[in-house]
Amino acid sequence: MTYDDAIQLRDVRFSYKPDSLTLGIDELTIASGRRVFLHGPSGSGKTTLLSIISGVLTPQSGSVHIVGQDLKKLSASGRDTLRGSRIGYIFQGFNLIPYLTVAENIALPCQLHPIRRNRISAATVNSEVARLARRLEIHTHLDAPVTELSTGQQQRVAIARAIIGSPELVIADEPTSSLDTDRREAFLDLLNEVITDAIRQDNSKTTLLFVSHDRSLANHFDESISLEEIATTHRPESKHDLA
Numbered sequence: 001m002t003y004d005d006a007i008q009l010r011d012v013r014f015s016y017k018p019d020s021l022t023l024g025i026d027e028l029t030i031a032s033g034r035r036v037f038l039h040g041p042s043g044s045g046k047t048t049l050l051s052i053i054s055g056v057l058t059p060q061s062g063s064v065h066i067v068g069q070d071l072k073k074l075s076a077s078g079r080d081t082l083r084g085s086r087i088g089y090i091f092q093g094f095n096l097i098p099y100l101t102v103a104e105n106i107a108l109p110c111q112l113h114p115i116r117r118n119r120i121s122a123a124t125v126n127s128e129v130a131r132l133a134r135r136l137e138i139h140t141h142l143d144a145p146v147t148e149l150s151t152g153q154q155q156r157v158a159i160a161r162a163i164i165g166s167p168e169l170v171i172a173d174e175p176t177s178s179l180d181t182d183r184r185e186a187f188l189d190l191l192n193e194v195i196t197d198a199i200r201q202d203n204s205k206t207t208l209l210f211v212s213h214d215r216s217l218a219n220h221f222d223e224s225i226s227l228e229e230i231a232t233t234h235r236p237e238s239k240h241d242l243a
């Protein structure tokens, strides 16, 4: 592990049930500042891997270092803090808070995590929310309940919420699966542009880990990793296989 690695997994073994290995990864290293596309078919363990990286799931063995932190050395609340303050997450269904406005949704990581708030170079969180919203062309909706926005607009709220306060690692879990091809391309271009802006503005190295089953998106990234190629799984044969 060097300090320039955003993600490093070694000899990781994770099982949901005692007698079947869900995910085994001998080595996965992603250097800081890389934009990485991770693909694998349904059931290959993409969500499980993201949960391990973000400290939601703890593997039974092996080591996981994220932005220089050994997750094994952190308590559950330490992992929560790392996840909220140093990782920006774009979920497949966005996970926006329906009873908050657009501005409140974008500002949420800064309200919950002082590290995100303190990294903002704008005068206030509100001015940073406004700047990002202008950049993402959702500024006329800032005071609207987030549920009144179109799907495409909600995706842009999710991007703004993930990158506000410059987390070192941005994880996107299949956020384009509901979009048609043109919109998918536009979303990826916008996500890349906004991350490039953030890097320029903060002189930081933001790492992007984008996960999808759709290999055609790979050309938007610096590198592409096949989960099937790096992982081992040993599930017991099902009763149907034995019959």
Ligand SMILES: Nc1ncnc2c1ncn2[C@@H]1O[C@H](COP(=O)(O)OP(=O)(O)OP(=O)(O)O)[C@@H](O)[C@H]1O
Residues within 6 Å of the ligand: 016, 017, 022, 040, 041, 042, 043, 044, 045, 046, 047, 048, 049, 213
């Ligand atoms: N909570 C759980 N308990 C037991 N098994 C689980 C659980 N969550 C996932 N699995 C199993 O672990 C394996 C990997 O699932 P995972 O959701 O990580 O795959 P995925 O690649 O993200 O799939 P998809 O693209 O369909 O979302 C699957 O065989 C799944 O059935």
